[in-house]
Amino acid sequence: MAEQIEGVGKVLVxxxxxxxIDNIRPITQRLRAAVPQVDILVADDNSPDGTGRLADELAAxxxxxxxxxxxGKEGLGAAYLDSFQWGLDRGYDVLVEFDADGSxxxxxxxxxxxxxxxxxxxxxGSRWVRGGSVVNWxxxxxxxxxxxxIYIQLMLGMxxxxxxxxxxxxxxxxxxxxxxxxxDRRGYGIQRxxxxxxxxxxxxxxxxxxxxxxxxxxxxxxxxxxxxxxxxTTTVMGLRHRGAQARHLAGRLAHLASQGAAAARHKAGERxx
Numbered sequence: 001m002a003e004q005i006e007g008v009g010k011v012l013v014x015x016x017x018x019x020x021i022d023n024i025r026p027i028t029q030r031l032r033a034a035v036p037q038v039d040i041l042v043a044d045d046n047s048p049d050g051t052g053r054l055a056d057e058l059a060a061x062x063x064x065x066x067x068x069x070x071x072g073k074e075g076l077g078a079a080y081l082d083s084f085q086w087g088l089d090r091g092y093d094v095l096v097e098f099d100a101d102g103s104x105x106x107x108x109x110x111x112x113x114x115x116x117x118x119x120x121x122x123x124x125g126s127r128w129v130r131g132g133s134v135v136n137w138x139x140x141x142x143x144x145x146x147x148x149x150i151y152i153q154l155m156l157g158m159x160x161x162x163x164x165x166x167x168x169x170x171x172x173x174x175x176x177x178x179x180x181x182x183x184d185r186r187g188y189g190i191q192r193x194x195x196x197x198x199x200x201x202x203x204x205x206x207x208x209x210x211x212x213x214x215x216x217x218x219x220x221x222x223x224x225x226x227x228x229x230x231x232x233t234t235t236v237m238g239l240r241h242r243g244a245q246a247r248h249l250a251g252r253l254a255h256l257a258s259q260g261a262a263a264a265r266h267k268a269g270e271r272x273x
Contacts, residue, residue: 001063002039002092007117009093011038016079019049020100027100028058028065034106035113043068043083077183077190084179088172095175097168101215104167111208112169121174121203124160124195125167131209152192155235158199161207164191174203189233
């Protein structure tokens with residue numbers, strides 16, 4: 001089981017899977033070699049290719065590997081939220097989001113945990129800060145990802161460069177708080193929502209540079225419908241946020257105007273007196 005990492009605590013790395021049978025063995029092997037103290041939770045959505053059965057075999061041979069069998073494919077957000085609660089119920093101090101396909105490199109996990117050690121509440125492995133990069137991505141994918149993060153920054157006023165990145169480490173107490181706010185359970189919007197909720201609560205969010213590598217095996221779950229839904233939801237969130245800001249500003253201006261009028265009446269009264 002997970003060992004205490006000084007200044008960090010017990011760490012659970014969560015790997016959601018659906019038809020990742022070609023990837024799950026090599027990625028868990030790399031994680032075990034890179035940071036052997038952590039536990040790994042494979043959250044399998046009843047993969048028809050046998051990913052869950054293979055995960056059980058890996059868990060039987062290594063007590064640092066655990067399996068959360070889910071009833072079916074309900075979306076990335078649902079898989080993470082279910083597994084977050086699984087980890088919180090078992091007393092883990094830090095929970096890490098991690099892709100099964102090798103795009104998140106286990107050898108860089110120590111960078112996220114070091115930032116937690118240094119006082120961060122949430123750490124995002126970032127492709128778009130200085131030192132971050134992507135490998136084997138066509139330009140349109142890069143533009144789409146960069147553009148998505150920029151759009152979210154503009155709509156929500158959140159100074160995070162890689163909002164949509166999914167390589168994240170979060171303290172347990174922070175996660176309990178952000179999970180109490182609305183979160184997209186269906187898809188990749190969970191990354192935006194976790195980050196936004198943490199930012200709204202005033203938690204310290206740190207971005208560390210990572211090298212993101214395009215998967216070599218299996219099929220990506222990202223489709224055009226995911227992008228369209230993310231844009232729609234972000235727009236609604238942004239309009240609500242900006243509307244709330246406008247109402248707050250209007251209320252503040254009205255209050256100042258009222259104070260000014262009261263002061264003017266008081267001065268006028270003094271002159272008459």
